[in-house]
Amino acid sequence: MWGCDYIPYASGWGGWIPMVFWLLILGGIALLAFKTLCGKSRNGNQDADRNDSLAILKTRLARGDINMDDYNTLKSVL
Structure with a gap:
């Protein structure tokens, strides 16, 4: 229909840039939690x-x- 198949951030550059950004943020949080919980x-x-x-x-x-x-x-x- 009229633009019903449009999904924001699902194609082109907009599809993977936010995903990489959030993966880096979540990976950093997980690394920080691991270092904190394991200690020295x-x-x-x-x-x-x-x-x-x-x-x-x-x-x-x-x-x-x-x-x-x-x-x-x-x-x-x-």
């Missing part, structure tokens, strides 16, 4: 974890929970 990698926190463990070990030695031999053994494991 394990390698990024490894030094901080070792320092925390060493501080706990020193505290246990100072309290007398472990002796110097145990301290050295556990420190070598870290």
